[in-house]
Amino acid sequence: MYAFEFERPSTVADAAKALGEEDAQALGGGQTLIPTLKQRLAMPSKLVSLSGIAEIKGVCKADDGALCVGGGTTHATVASEAKADYPALAALAGNIGDPAVRNRGTIGGSIANNDPAACYPSAVLASGATVVTNKREIAADDYFQGLFETALDEGEIVTEVRFPVPEKASYQKFEQPASRFALVGVFVAKYADGVRVAVTGASESGVFRWSEAEAALSSNFAPEALDGMAPPADGMISDLHGSADYRAHLVGVIARRAVAAAS
Amino acid sequence: MPQVSMTVNGKPASGEVEGRTLLSTFLRETLGMTGTHVGCDTSQCGACVVHVNGDAVKSCTMFALEAEGADVATIEGQAAADGTLNAIQAAFQEHHGLQCGFCTPGMVMSAAALLKENPKPSEAEVRKYLSGNLCRCTGYHNIVKAIMAASGQDVGAIAAE
Numbered sequence: 001m002y003a004f005e006f007e008r009p010s011t012v013a014d015a016a017k018a019l020g021e022e023d024a025q026a027l028g029g030g031q032t033l034i035p036t037l038k039q040r041l042a043m044p045s046k047l048v049s050l051s052g053i054a055e056i057k058g059v060c061k062a063d064d065g066a067l068c069v070g071g072g073t074t075h076a077t078v079a080s081e082a083k084a085d086y087p088a089l090a091a092l093a094g095n096i097g098d099p100a101v102r103n104r105g106t107i108g109g110s111i112a113n114n115d116p117a118a119c120y121p122s123a124v125l126a127s128g129a130t131v132v133t134n135k136r137e138i139a140a141d142d143y144f145q146g147l148f149e150t151a152l153d154e155g156e157i158v159t160e161v162r163f164p165v166p167e168k169a170s171y172q173k174f175e176q177p178a179s180r181f182a183l184v185g186v187f188v189a190k191y192a193d194g195v196r197v198a199v200t201g202a203s204e205s206g207v208f209r210w211s212e213a214e215a216a217l218s219s220n221f222a223p224e225a226l227d228g229m230a231p232p233a234d235g236m237i238s239d240l241h242g243s244a245d246y247r248a249h250l251v252g253v254i255a256r257r258a259v260a261a262a263s
Numbered sequence: 264m265p266q267v268s269m270t271v272n273g274k275p276a277s278g279e280v281e282g283r284t285l286l287s288t289f290l291r292e293t294l295g296m297t298g299t300h301v302g303c304d305t306s307q308c309g310a311c312v313v314h315v316n317g318d319a320v321k322s323c324t325m326f327a328l329e330a331e332g333a334d335v336a337t338i339e340g341q342a343a344a345d346g347t348l349n350a351i352q353a354a355f356q357e358h359h360g361l362q363c364g365f366c367t368p369g370m371v372m373s374a375a376a377l378l379k380e381n382p383k384p385s386e387a388e389v390r391k392y393l394s395g396n397l398c399r400c401t402g403y404h405n406i407v408k409a410i411m412a413a414s415g416q417d418v419g420a421i422a423a424e
C-alpha cells in the first residue's frame with residue numbers, strides 16, 4: 001500500500017469537507033478498498049473513514065413505509081434488522097461473503113463500488129430504491145451506470161438507501177464458490193403496480209433490469225410465466241467460470257427460482 | 264505518526280501506527296502477539312480473524328486506526344491465565360480439529376463468534392459460518408465436530424462430508 005493520511009470524522013458534514021481535498025477517498029468497511037490498496041490499484045492522499053459517523057448507520061422505517069438503510073450500515077446489521085420488514089433484503093445481506101466480511105462491509109461501499117457481481121445493486125434496482133447522498137436523491141434507475149460506474153460525483157457520500165417494501169420478493173444467487181460473489185444473481189420484487197426484476201453477475205455492463213421477465217411476471221407472478229425465457233447472451237460476461245450462453249441460461253433458471261421462493 | 268489506543272484481551276494497548284497499518288500488523292508487530300495469523304492477506308482465508316467489539320472481523324482487512332477505542336479479542340485471550348484451554352480450544356484438541364494449526368486461531372475465533380450468536384448450531388450452520396475460514400489440512404470434518412462438541416451437542420452422528 002502507498003502511504004496516506006487517515007481521518008475519522010464523526011459527522012457527514014466533516015466527512016464531506018475532508019473528501020473535498022484532492023485525491024481524498026471515502027473508506028466504508030474496507031472489504032473492497034483495502035484489497036485494492038494492497039494491490040496498489042488506488043493511491044488516495046487521504047482516507048476518510050465513515051465508520052465513526054453514527055448518523056449514517058442503522059435501519060429504520062419511513063412514514064411512507066419505505067425501509068431506510070443508512071449508508072454506513074453493515075451487511076450483518078441489515079441481515080438482522082431488516083428481517084421483519086424486508087426479509088428478502090435481509091436474506092441477501094446475510095449471504096454476502098462470510099460473517100467477518102458482513103461485520104465490516106457496508107451497503108454504501110457496495111453500491112458505490114458497483115461491482116458487476118455484487119449482490120446489493122440488484123436489490124436497489126429491483127426495489128426501485130432511492131439512493132440518498134449528502135447532496136441529493138438519485139433514483140436507482142439513474143444511479144447504476146455500468147461496470148463500476150455510478151451517478152456519484154467525486155467525494156459524494158451515500159448516506160442512505162430508501163427501499164419501497166414489495167408485497168413479495170426474493171434474491172437468489174448462483175454463487176461462484178471461490179469468491180462467494182454472484183456468478184448470476186436475480187432479485188425479483190412484486191409491487192402493487194408491477195414486478196421488477198434485476199440481474200447481477202451476468203452482464204458486461206453491470207446490473208440490469210430484465211424487462212421481458214418483468215412484463216411476463218406482471219401479468220402472471222409464477223415461475224411458469226418465465227418458462228423457456230432467457231435474456232440474449234449478447235453482452236453477457238464470458239470468463240473461466242462460465243460462458244456468456246451459460247450465464248444467459250442461468251438468468252432464466254435463477255429468476256424462476258426467485259419467483260418460486262418469493263414471499 | 265498517529266497514535267492508536269484500544270483494549271486487547273482486556274488490557275490497554277497503544278502504539279504509533281501509519282494510516283495504512285493493518286490491525287493484524289499492529290497486533291503482530293507492534294504488540295508482538297503473533298497468535299493472529301496472516302495466511303492470505305487478501306481477505307479470503309480467515310486465519311487473521313479477531314473480535315472487534317464482539318464481532319468477528321478479518322484483521323488483515325481493517326486498519327489499526329479503525330479500532331481506536333475498541334475492545335479487541337484475540338486467540339491469546341482465549342485460554343485462562345493459567346493456560347487452561349477454553350471449551351472450544353479443548354474440543355479442537357480432543358477431536359483433532361487441527362493438523363498444522365495455521366488456520367486454528369481464526370477457526371477458534373470464528374467458532375467463538377458463532378456460538379455466542381447461535382449456542383446450538385446445526386452441522387450445516389457451522390459449515391456455512393466457516394465459509395470464510397479456509398483450512399488446507401483437515402478437510403474441515405474434525406473442525407466441525409469440535410465446534411459441535413464445544414456447543415455441548417452429541418457429535419457421534421456427524422457424517423464425513
Ligand SMILES: Cc1cc2nc3c(=O)[nH]c(=O)nc-3n(C[C@H](O)[C@H](O)[C@H](O)COP(=O)(O)OP(=O)(O)OC[C@H]3O[C@@H](n4cnc5c(N)ncnc54)[C@H](O)[C@@H]3O)c2cc1C
Nearest residue numbers: 028029030031032033097105106108109112118119158180
Ligand atoms: C471474501 C469476500 C467476499 C465477498 N463476497 C461478496 C458477495 O458475495 N456479494 C457482494 O455483493 N459483495 C461481496 N463482497 C464485497 C463486500 O460486500 C464489500 O463489503 C463491499 O463491496 C464494499 O463495501 P465496503 O463498505 O467494505 O466498502 P469499501 O471497501 O470501504 O469501499 C468501496 C468503495 O466505495 C467507496 N465508499 C465506501 N462507502 C461509501 C459511501 N458511504 N459513500 C460513497 N462511497 C463510499 C469507497 O471510496 C470505495 O471506492 C465480498 C468481499 C470479500 C472480501
Ligand code: FES
Nearest residue numbers: 302303304309323
Ligand atoms: S490473512 Fe486475513 S483473511 Fe487471510
Ligand code: FES
Nearest residue numbers: 362364398399400
Ligand atoms: S490445520 Fe493446517 S491449515 Fe488448518
